[in-house]
Amino acid sequence: MSPLEAQQRGLLDLVKGRGAPPHDPYLKRVARSRELAMVRSIALWWRAYTLERQCPFTSKLLRREGRFDRLVADYFDANATSPFAEEVSLGFLRWLEAEEAPLTRAVARFDRALVELRMGASDDVDLTWDRNPGDVFAAIESGARPPSAEAHCLYRMRILAPGPGRIECVRESSRARG
Secondary structure, three states: OOHHHHHHHHHHHHHHOOOOOOOOHHHHHHHHOHHHHHHHHHHHHHHHHHHHHHOHHHHHHHHHOOOHHHHHHHHHHHOOOOOOHHHHHHHHHHHHOOOOOHHHHHHHHHHHHHHHHHOOOOOOEEEEEOOOHHHHHHHHHHOOOOOOOOOOEEEEEEEOOOOOOOEEEEEEEOOOOO
16 A cells, blocks of 8 residues: 555544554644544435435435434444445445434435436336335324334335335235234
């Protein structure tokens, strides 16, 4: 690795808050500077702004839960991020699929499907929900508490390509589900 490449990687590690403390004298000065905190703040602000525009339902849900800023920072720190809004959004939404909260996963999958369709995906997207998605979106938009999971129910949603706007949803009930 060339000295320039090492310095560039060191700067990226500083901005992303990862890696061991730098040994390079220049990087040590940067690490102590208030400008580094400003650069990091700006980078996170741009990522958050992008995600709020590309993933509106997920962003609103995470903001309501008080987790949006932390999750954006965690994602930014741990992952390479693209300069393209759609790619950053898709990466973030895929990353959220590892979330423990079923509602967060479901809303992230919905937003991801919409981003992919806006990008020209030609396949329909099938999603399952453990609660009425219409009630979920109404709660997200109004700032109300989202509904709880419904025992013995499953909602099957199909987003029809090409492009968002055509959505079908069917509620299935079963005594066997729990």
